[in-house]
Amino acid sequence: xxxxxxxxxxxxxxxxxxxxxxxxxxxxxxxxxxxxxxxxxxxxxxxxxxxxxxxxxxxxxxxxxxxxxxxxxxxxxxxxxxxxxxxxxxxxxxxxxxxxxxxxxxxxxxxxxxxxxxxxxxxxxxxxxxxxxxxxxxxxxxxxxxxxxxxxxxxxxxxxxxxxxxxxxxxxxxxxxxxxxxxxxxxxxxxxxxxxxxxxxxxxxxxxxxxxxxxxxxxxxxxxxxxxxxxxxxxxxxx
Ligand SMILES: C[S@@+](CC[C@H](N)C(=O)[O-])C[C@H]1O[C@@H](n2cnc3c(N)ncnc32)[C@H](O)[C@@H]1O
Numbered sequence: 001x002x003x004x005x006x007x008x009x010x011x012x013x014x015x016x017x018x019x020x021x022x023x024x025x026x027x028x029x030x031x032x033x034x035x036x037x038x039x040x041x042x043x044x045x046x047x048x049x050x051x052x053x054x055x056x057x058x059x060x061x062x063x064x065x066x067x068x069x070x071x072x073x074x075x076x077x078x079x080x081x082x083x084x085x086x087x088x089x090x091x092x093x094x095x096x097x098x099x100x101x102x103x104x105x106x107x108x109x110x111x112x113x114x115x116x117x118x119x120x121x122x123x124x125x126x127x128x129x130x131x132x133x134x135x136x137x138x139x140x141x142x143x144x145x146x147x148x149x150x151x152x153x154x155x156x157x158x159x160x161x162x163x164x165x166x167x168x169x170x171x172x173x174x175x176x177x178x179x180x181x182x183x184x185x186x187x188x189x190x191x192x193x194x195x196x197x198x199x200x201x202x203x204x205x206x207x208x209x210x211x212x213x214x215x216x217x218x219x220x221x222x223x224x225x226x227x228x229x230x231x232x233x234x235x236x237x238x239x
Contacts, residue, residue, distance in 0.1 A: 204232050
């Protein structure tokens, strides 16, 4: 199934650079890393690791990480950038790991890329140890609902508001920017919450993170329309 990632891989790498894009650097990384350092995790799996940036950050934080991703070119670059790292071809819907193998499973902006996200979540939970955490960064449903349309602007190009439509539907759409063309999925927040609750997880952290740095005008845009939700879900310990 082609969701555009193989053809978009090089443009994606170019757009990410070493520090990630603006939103990762100024909005998501601080909160994601904060959860990692608070958790004292030993062994982590980064599902949809891309070119491995967050695996390298996990490693720098003292967490041993394995990254999996189905996109060959992204994995080649991950291995080149971190030759001692462990990067494997794989899909979230069928993780090639034993049950209860990891203290931490990370999904950093990957659930919107996965058609069968319910199976993917079940798989991520299966490989988590009891007491372990599933750490998720995802797009907010109110941005993915009209992501292709983007901001409604006035005649001078000023941003008026961000539209929301078909919010309760689940549908795929193609996004294009900077030479990247990928398929993403819109789902209401309820769809993700229901799948996570059905998997028996407990929510231990929830944030719609604000930018903590970066140009003030961009910070303002992200405060008006927050693009991300960060959640940490814990697999209950066996009594
Ligand atoms: C938006 S990128 C995020 C990459 C990385 N986590 C980051 O934050 O930079 C989405 C990633 O999901 C991967 N992906 C697409 N379908 C997947 C699937 N079924 N299972 C796991 N990863 C998938 C893509 O190859 C891509 O690397």
